[in-house]
Amino acid sequence: MNSSRCAACKHLRRRCPSDCIFAPYFPSNNPRRFAYVHKIFGASNVGKILQDLPVSYRREAANTLCYEAYCRIKDPVYGCAGIVDQLNEQLKVAEYQLATIRAAITTTLQPSYLLDQSLPM
Amino acid sequence: MSSSNFASSSMSGSGGSSSGGGGGGGGPCGACKFLRRKCVTGCIFAPHFDSEQGAAHFAAVHKVFGASNVSKLLLHIPVEKRQDAVITICYEAQARLRDPVYGCVAHIFALQQQVVNLQAEVSYLQAHLATLELPTPPPPPLLAPPPPPLSIADLPAFSAVPATYDLSSLFDPTAWNIIPHQRHEIETLTSQFPTTAAPRGDGGGDLQELAREFLARRAAPAEPCTNQQASPLPPHST
Numbered sequence: 379m380n381s382s383r384c385a386a387c388k389h390l391r392r393r394c395p396s397d398c399i400f401a402p403y404f405p406s407n408n409p410r411r412f413a414y415v416h417k418i419f420g421a422s423n424v425g426k427i428l429q430d431l432p433v434s435y436r437r438e439a440a441n442t443l444c445y446e447a448y449c450r451i452k453d454p455v456y457g458c459a460g461i462v463d464q465l466n467e468q469l470k471v472a473e474y475q476l477a478t479i480r481a482a483i484t485t486t487l488q489p490s491y492l493l494d495q496s497l498p499m
Numbered sequence: 500m501s502s503s504n505f506a507s508s509s510m511s512g513s514g515g516s517s518s519g520g521g522g523g524g525g526g527p528c529g530a531c532k533f534l535r536r537k538c539v540t541g542c543i544f545a546p547h548f549d550s551e552q553g554a555a556h557f558a559a560v561h562k563v564f565g566a567s568n569v570s571k572l573l574l575h576i577p578v579e580k581r582q583d584a585v586i587t588i589c590y591e592a593q594a595r596l597r598d599p600v601y602g603c604v605a606h607i608f609a610l611q612q613q614v615v616n617l618q619a620e621v622s623y624l625q626a627h628l629a630t631l632e633l634p635t636p637p638p639p640p641l642l643a644p645p646p647p648p649l650s651i652a653d654l655p656a657f658s659a660v661p662a663t664y665d666l667s668s669l670f671d672p673t674a675w676n677i678i679p680h681q682r683h684e685i686e687t688l689t690s691q692f693p694t695t696a697a698p699r700g701d702g703g704g705d706l707q708e709l710a711r712e713f714l715a716r717r718a719a720p721a722e723p724c725t726n727q728q729a730s731p732l733p734p735h736s737t
Contacts, residue, residue: 418572420565427563427599435600442604446591454572455580458603459587465610472617479624486631 385412390421399425403440414447415440529553534566543573547585556589563592 386400387393389412394401400421404412415424424443428436450457530544531537533554538545544566548557560569569588576584594603601608 418564418568420568423563423565427595431599439600442601445604446595446602450572450591454576455584456587457591458607459590461607462603462610465607465614468614469610469617472614472621475621476617476624479621479628483624483628486628 382406385409386416386421389413389416399428403428403437411440411444414451415443418447418450419443526550529555530557530561530566533557533561543570547582559592559596560588563595564588 383394383406384398384401385404385406385408387398388406389409400412412421415421419427424440427443428439431439446458449461453460456463526532527536527538527550528542528545529548529550530553531542532550544557548554557566560566564572572588573581573584591603594606598605
């Protein structure tokens with residue numbers, strides 16, 4: 379039994395070859411990562427996605443796949459789309475706040491406003 | 500409901516009803532057509548993938564998630580929520596095919612960056628308004644205090660799912676081309692998924708480097724990476 383199997387090969391109960399596509403990105407000390415992507419995407423699909431990418435991009439791809447899988451497990455209906463929607467809402471709120479404050483600043487800096495403020499009582 | 504309207508126009512083509520496919524007189528649903536199998540009565544995909552456009556949508560879903568995984572996912576979702584689930588799954592599948600490295604997470608990063616920038620601007624202007632200073636040109640945005648680094652902890656936490664989500668903007672291609680205007684140190688979304696260095700492979704998980712590369716790639720007009728990409732890539736230590 380190969381004691382240095384990656385998390386993927388441990389999960390799949392198979393030997394971990396020296397050129398395992400998963401090993402660099404799914405270390406054995408974090409089995410949850412692979413469990414997530416396996417549940418949502420399947421090992422075969424993840425392997426194909428990674429295989430089709432240059433080596434320098436695979437780590438990022440593995441990380442984003444993990445995040446997507448995690449989101450989908452936490453929210454099976456909306457997944458990452460739920461996050462997108464929440465961020466869009468935050469954006470709208472921030473844009474509204476910005477517009478309000480800009481209008482207030484514009485009003486405050488109007489010459490007539492400044493003049494009114496400086497007149498003695 | 501906006502999601503149902505969107506779904507009816509792009510996927511089921513039947514007003515979101517369950518009249519399509521299912522082994523009836525309407526022929527196979529888009530999923531079974533793609534899989535080249537008999538569409539049985541009660542097919543879980545039939546209400547959501549019509550025979551016409553549904554097949555194309557299902558092709559993307561199958562390529563990224565796999566029919567079996569999607570079927571299992573839908574089985575665990577209440578019937579009234581399955582249409583929304585199919586829409587979001589299609590969105591993620593298409594995003595992943597368009598950008599195999601980041602998928603829809605690129606969209607999330609871009610939105611988060613915009614939110615952070617706007618909130619920083621709001622804070623700055625609030626302070627400005629509070630002091631009622633004489634009009635002076637505000638400093639350029641670059642001189643403003645940098646927003647805090649992004650991390651997965653900054654993303655909205657998973658709480659009770661709202662009653663409705665507006666899914667109509669998910670498939671807006673222009674929303675996916677948002678490029679962060681500023682480069683910031685971003686703790687990667689993998690802060691919850693530590694990638695300690697494997698015994699073999701590259702020398703370590705430089706998460707900051709991952710975020711910087713993401714921003715650099717988003718800012719450059721490079722094509723999404725494919726297996727046959729020819730565009731020069733920045734050197735990356737592996």
